[in-house]
Amino acid sequence: MRALLRLALASAWNRRLGLGLTLLSVMLAATLLLSVERVRQAARASFAQSVSATDLVVGARSSPVQLVLHAVFHLGEPTGNLGWDSYRKIAADPAIAWSVPLSLGDSHRGYPVLGTTPDYFVHFRYGDRQPLSFASGAAFAGIFEAVLGAEVAARLGYRVGERITLSHGDGGLAGMEHEDKPFTVVGILAPTGTPVDRSVHVGLAAIEAIHLDWIGGAPVPGFSIGAEVVQKFDLTPKSITAFLVGLHRRGEVFAVQRRIGAFAGEPLTAVLPGVALDQLWQSVGFAERALQVLSWLVLAVGLAGLAATMLAGLDQRRRELAILRSLGAGRRHLLALLVLESGVVSLLGCLLGLAATTLLALFGAGRLAAFGLSALPLTVAAGEMQLLAAVLVCGLLVGLLPAWRAYRLSLADGLTPRC
Amino acid sequence: MAAAAIRIDDLVFRWRPDAAPAVKLAKLTVDAGKSLFLHGPSGAGKSTLLNLLGGVLLPERGRIEVLGQVLGDLPAARRDAFRADHLGFVFQQFNLLPWLSALDNVLLPCRFSRRRAQRAGEPDAAARRLLAALDLDAAAHGAPAGELSVGQQQRVAAARALIGRPEIVIADEPTSALDAARQDAFIDLLLGEAKAAGSTVVFVSHDLRLAAHFDEKLALTVGADA
Numbered sequence: 001m002r003a004l005l006r007l008a009l010a011s012a013w014n015r016r017l018g019l020g021l022t023l024l025s026v027m028l029a030a031t032l033l034l035s036v037e038r039v040r041q042a043a044r045a046s047f048a049q050s051v052s053a054t055d056l057v058v059g060a061r062s063s064p065v066q067l068v069l070h071a072v073f074h075l076g077e078p079t080g081n082l083g084w085d086s087y088r089k090i091a092a093d094p095a096i097a098w099s100v101p102l103s104l105g106d107s108h109r110g111y112p113v114l115g116t117t118p119d120y121f122v123h124f125r126y127g128d129r130q131p132l133s134f135a136s137g138a139a140f141a142g143i144f145e146a147v148l149g150a151e152v153a154a155r156l157g158y159r160v161g162e163r164i165t166l167s168h169g170d171g172g173l174a175g176m177e178h179e180d181k182p183f184t185v186v187g188i189l190a191p192t193g194t195p196v197d198r199s200v201h202v203g204l205a206a207i208e209a210i211h212l213d214w215i216g217g218a219p220v221p222g223f224s225i226g227a228e229v230v231q232k233f234d235l236t237p238k239s240i241t242a243f244l245v246g247l248h249r250r251g252e253v254f255a256v257q258r259r260i261g262a263f264a265g266e267p268l269t270a271v272l273p274g275v276a277l278d279q280l281w282q283s284v285g286f287a288e289r290a291l292q293v294l295s296w297l298v299l300a301v302g303l304a305g306l307a308a309t310m311l312a313g314l315d316q317r318r319r320e321l322a323i324l325r326s327l328g329a330g331r332r333h334l335l336a337l338l339v340l341e342s343g344v345v346s347l348l349g350c351l352l353g354l355a356a357t358t359l360l361a362l363f364g365a366g367r368l369a370a371f372g373l374s375a376l377p378l379t380v381a382a383g384e385m386q387l388l389a390a391v392l393v394c395g396l397l398v399g400l401l402p403a404w405r406a407y408r409l410s411l412a413d414g415l416t417p418r419c
Numbered sequence: 420m421a422a423a424a425i426r427i428d429d430l431v432f433r434w435r436p437d438a439a440p441a442v443k444l445a446k447l448t449v450d451a452g453k454s455l456f457l458h459g460p461s462g463a464g465k466s467t468l469l470n471l472l473g474g475v476l477l478p479e480r481g482r483i484e485v486l487g488q489v490l491g492d493l494p495a496a497r498r499d500a501f502r503a504d505h506l507g508f509v510f511q512q513f514n515l516l517p518w519l520s521a522l523d524n525v526l527l528p529c530r531f532s533r534r535r536a537q538r539a540g541e542p543d544a545a546a547r548r549l550l551a552a553l554d555l556d557a558a559a560h561g562a563p564a565g566e567l568s569v570g571q572q573q574r575v576a577a578a579r580a581l582i583g584r585p586e587i588v589i590a591d592e593p594t595s596a597l598d599a600a601r602q603d604a605f606i607d608l609l610l611g612e613a614k615a616a617g618s619t620v621v622f623v624s625h626d627l628r629l630a631a632h633f634d635e636k637l638a639l640t641v642g643a644d645a
Contacts, residue, residue: 003530007516014518319513325475326510328503328531330496414470415508416591 029302030353050194053125059242061267068276071242074112081239101240115207137187146183147201150191178210205235310402318417338403346395424619425449430481454620459639474498503532507580511592514576517565535583549578584616
């Protein structure tokens with residue numbers, strides 16, 4: 001019934017204020033739903049891709065999740081160190097193609113300092129096996145040289161040539177500065193969207209050098225070794241936090257993992273980073289689910305508003321529906337009319353929500369970065385269409401309520417509304 | 420003898436099975452082209468009878484034949500289409516969709532029924548002619564119906580009932596919101612245009628004064644045979 005459709009549109013236009021506000025709430029709900037879904041999937045993807053092409057992460061015996069959290073994300077409690085000798089012995093395993101030692105414990109203005117070797121910039125991969133690249137400068141070569149992650153440089157406004165000092169621990173305690181041994185920034189990495197962006201990279205020898213005159217985690221009073229003389233000391237580390245391992249053949253990963261687990265020198269743990277990252281995501285996944293539940297609740301509120309608006313409008317529309325009846329509209333047409341109305345409002349809400357999400361991704365990315373989200377992806381996430389379809393179906397179902405009431409009213413009213 | 424436009428036999432209708440009959444009518448025949456004045460106090464089932472004639476309600480017992488078609492024999496969707504094709508309605512008030520113009524309100528039946536549109540010829544011109552014949556200024560044709568006076572609205576409603584020359588025009592207390600002088604003028608205009616269109620008119624009112632305008636009269640009494 002084309003005539004009915006045109007009248008439905010004219011009628012809806014006549015009630016545009018109420019319907020418009022309802023449309024707005026459905027649109028906002030759809031926007032929230034889509035944004036949460038996109039951020040969720042992007043976060044999950046960037047999380048899972050924070051390290052790749054590394055077959056094993058090895059550290060002192062601890063839980064796999066704790067080890068990866070500390071070694072890759074530089075978060076959580078230290079897992080305890082492993083001996084340099086143990087590292088040298090395991091790295092000599094013929095199945096191992098490369099290995100990169102990691103040493104954590106210091107920080108610079110809240111950003112973790114990662115002691116490693118220049119090999120780190122060669123072997124470390126993130127995302128889809130992407131190597132690190134330098135936005136400016138190059139890898140460190142001398143002892144007191146540092147390479148900054150993109151975020152560290154951007155936030156603190158550092159350029160190549162800047163001189164910085166490191167703090168012991170997380171920098172929370174006064175007087176725990178390594179201010180006698182300043183570092184020169186020699187390189188700044190391109191952004192990766194991984195914890196690398198938040199790290200300050202220095203050589204393992206540098207970590208040794210700044211702690212030469214420290215004992216038991218504190219400077220020795222009245223005793224200091226100048227930066228210019230550290231070369232005279234043996235700067236080979238005694239211990240490291242963890243090391244990354246790449247194999248010649250992936251198929252040998254479980255055999256190597258077993259060999260490391262059975263290492264005679266000291267108890268060690270070797271984890272497949274992908275497996276541990278999955279476990280880690282599971283443990284922080286409740287937050288994403290809470291967010292999802294919340295956005296569905298917002299949608300429920302929006303659709304309840306739609307039903308309420310339509311139900312409230314029905315009493316005023318009884319005359320209109322009776323007139324349509326007298327003109328030849330059947331009761332099933334009235335039913336269709338109201339379901340159609342809620343369906344169109346839901347559809348428009350979905351489309352506008354999709355548009356708003358895209359606009360948000362285009363223009364709001366900078367603001368989102370302030371919340372620690374690298375960006376709201378512009379691409380349509382998998383499952384978004386299913387989400388929108390679900391919103392649409394819910395909208396149609398919500399329309400059934402006022403439609404059913406209109407159907408009942410039209411039975412009682414016939415051509416002559418009793419109001 | 421002219422064919423009957425409406426023929427009712429032994430009609431009984433109740434809203435609920437245990438209620439008293441809302442309408443009880445032993446026999447009613449209206450010949451094509453005639454006008455019938457249906458009189459009854461409130462609660463006599465006038466509106467219910469109109470719903471029965473329109474095929475919106477079906478009788479519990481008896482038969483209603485409109486233009487030779489027994490309404491009870493048609494499925495609901497066909498009854499709706501039948502109503503659109505052959506019947507025009509004018510109600511007591513609130514006849515119009517207030518956000519449409521007077522002209523668009525008159526054209527509504529042509530949008531719902533192809534037959535009415537065809538019989539109107541050029542619907543737009545037919546609507547303007549009817550509105551003019553019913554004394555509505557051309558200036559008011561394009562105005563939203565909600566802005567017209569009650570008297571103007573009733574004349575727009577009459578034009579809508581008449582467009583496309585439906586065989587039957589049913590009017591339910593269309594003049595009760597008008598003052599006495601305008602009531603007679605309205606009925607004369609309605610009957611005049613109905614006669615020109617060849618439509619049978621069923622006019623329902625509680626006001627016996629108006630009965631003089633019509634060919635035939637019938638009193639509807641509560642719960643009793645007419």
